[in-house]
Every structure is written in C-alpha cells, then in structure tokens.
Amino acid sequence: MGGLSVELIPALRDNYIYLVRDLETNTTAVVDPAESAPVVEALSRRGWTLDLILNTHHHGDHTGGNADLKSRYGARLIGPAAEKRRIAGMDETVAEGDTVTIGASVGRVLETPGHTSGHIVYHFADSAILFAGDTLFVLGCGRLFEGTPEDMWSSLSKLLPMPDETLVYCGHEYTVANARFAVTVDPLNRALESRAREVEDMRARLEPTIPTTMGQERATNPFLRPDDPGIRHALDMVDAETVAVFAEIRARKDAF
Structure with a gap:
C-alpha cells in the first residue's frame, strides 16, 4: 500500500519536525529539521536511514539540523530557490509548480511568501498532506517578517481550495494562543468556540x-x-x- 506516513518529532521549545516515510518504497524524508538529535534518535529507534531533507524557509529553527543530517546520512537537501543564498548546502532548489518526490509519492511546491520572502509549502495531494511550514498554523498564520498582508493573503488563498480532508502539518505548536486570540475577532463562531475548548483540553493532556x-x-x-460577515x-x-480585513486581524494578533 502506498502513500505517506508522518511522525511528529517535538523540538526546541514549540517546533515540530516531521519524519515522513513513503510506504511503497520506504524512502524517508524529514521536513524542517530544527535540530538533528531528535531526528537521529527517531531514525535509530526504527533502524531507518534518511534520504531527503525538505526545508520550507531559511529560519534557523527550521534548518538547524540540516548540516549534521546531511553529513550523517548523505541525505539530499531540497529547499526554496528564492532563499538559495540563505540556506547552506542545498542540493536542489524548487519554486512554484515544481515537484518533489519521496519515493513513489509526488508533492507539488507552492510559493507562499509572507513569513519570509521565499517561503514554500509542499502539497502531497494523493496522500492529502500539506507541509505548511510557518505559512498556515492551526487557527493562525505566520508573522509577516519579510512580506506584506497582501503577500500573505495571496499565499493563504492558494491553500484555501485544498480539499477538506487535507492534513495540515505546520511548524509550531501555537494553537492555544491562536485560539485565545481567534475568539476575540470571531466571537459568534460556535465551531470556533467548541474548538478552542477542545485544543485547551488537548494541550492540558500534552497532546499535539x-x-x-x-x-x-x-x-x-x-x-x-476575512470575508466572513461576523x-x-x-x-x-x-x-x-x-486584504484590509486580513491586515487588521494580523495586526491585532501581533499586539495580542
């Protein structure tokens, strides 16, 4: 049976690294290795090696493990062409519309500037998986360190049409803080109210x-x-x- 399996590896204070395995070929990749030690431990525990490293953007809390993992396993490093000068050691660069393969699984690259100018995401449609980096979070989105509200809204708009069942794997466990903010700008949303309670309970149990x-x-x-009347x-x-509504939401979150 084909498709991808994904394991969450907590790292640093609130990062997630993703260990990804193609079930047809046993090809193994890691997405945004903040540090190498927990990845090495996870691979050793399973007796696996590492074939690929995928980066979504240049920030150190997403690339910190690159060099050691490349050295240990000879893994190929793939990342955004627009950040070529800011990520050392890339073997391949990718841009909008390019594809990456993890064994038999094919992912499409989308450019999603806003958090950084060259941020990308990886969408594996056949497995219904999106590796969103710091573009889209649970109940949130990334801070605009290198882009404008127009940039980020355009980027998020590329993700909006993805099917409901698409699993979104993002870079950080920011959900409780995001939920506490979200209810302040969407106070009549009963689904949000319920979800905010749910994620508080999950984190109280130390669940991702x-x-x-x-x-x-x-x-x-x-x-x-931002189009919602409420x-x-x-x-x-x-x-x-x-986009003005989106910008106001982002500004309020920055000050929350």
Whole structure:
C-alpha cells in the first residue's frame, strides 16, 4: 500500500519536525529539521536511514539540523530557490509548480511568501498532506517578517481550495494562543468556540493539536475568513477590502 506516513518529532521549545516515510518504497524524508538529535534518535529507534531533507524557509529553527543530517546520512537537501543564498548546502532548489518526490509519492511546491520572502509549502495531494511550514498554523498564520498582508493573503488563498480532508502539518505548536486570540475577532463562531475548548483540553493532556485539516481551518481560522460577515462586524469593517480585513486581524494578533 502506498502513500505517506508522518511522525511528529517535538523540538526546541514549540517546533515540530516531521519524519515522513513513503510506504511503497520506504524512502524517508524529514521536513524542517530544527535540530538533528531528535531526528537521529527517531531514525535509530526504527533502524531507518534518511534520504531527503525538505526545508520550507531559511529560519534557523527550521534548518538547524540540516548540516549534521546531511553529513550523517548523505541525505539530499531540497529547499526554496528564492532563499538559495540563505540556506547552506542545498542540493536542489524548487519554486512554484515544481515537484518533489519521496519515493513513489509526488508533492507539488507552492510559493507562499509572507513569513519570509521565499517561503514554500509542499502539497502531497494523493496522500492529502500539506507541509505548511510557518505559512498556515492551526487557527493562525505566520508573522509577516519579510512580506506584506497582501503577500500573505495571496499565499493563504492558494491553500484555501485544498480539499477538506487535507492534513495540515505546520511548524509550531501555537494553537492555544491562536485560539485565545481567534475568539476575540470571531466571537459568534460556535465551531470556533467548541474548538478552542477542545485544543485547551488537548494541550492540558500534552497532546499535539497537529495535524489539523483544511476543512477545520476554513471553518474556524480567522486568517482564512476575512470575508466572513461576523468577523467584519466584530472589527467594524463591514465594507472593507478583504486584504484590509486580513491586515487588521494580523495586526491585532501581533499586539495580542
């Protein structure tokens, strides 16, 4: 049976690294290795080697393990062409519309600038999996370190059409803080209210809130809902441009 299996590896303070295995070929990849030690431990525990490293962007908490993992396993490093000068040792660079393969599984690259200028995500449609890096979070989105609200809204708009069942694996466990903010701008959303309670309970049990799904995010993530009348009313922006509403949500979250 084909497809991908994904294991979450907690790292640093709130990062997730993803160990990804193609079930048809046993090809193994890691997405955004913040550090190498927990990846080495996970591989050793299973008797696996590492074939590929996929980076979504250049930040050190997503690339810190690259060099050691390349040295240990001879893994190929793939990352965004637009950040070639900022990620050392890349063997292959990819851009919008390119594909990457993990064994028999094929993923499509989408450029999603906003958090960084060259950020990309990897969408494995046949496995219904999106590795979103720091573009889309559970109930949130990435800070705009190198882009504008227009950039980020355009990037998120590329993800919006993905099927409801698409599993979203993002870079950080920010969900409780995101939920506490989300209810302030979308106070009448009963699905969000329920979900906020659910994620608080999950984290109290030390359970990861990831993966989420695109269906859940469309229903409850305010950063994907700037057209929603309830959010617009709460922000007193009923007739505003969509990107202006998005920018206001992002600004409020930054100050929350």
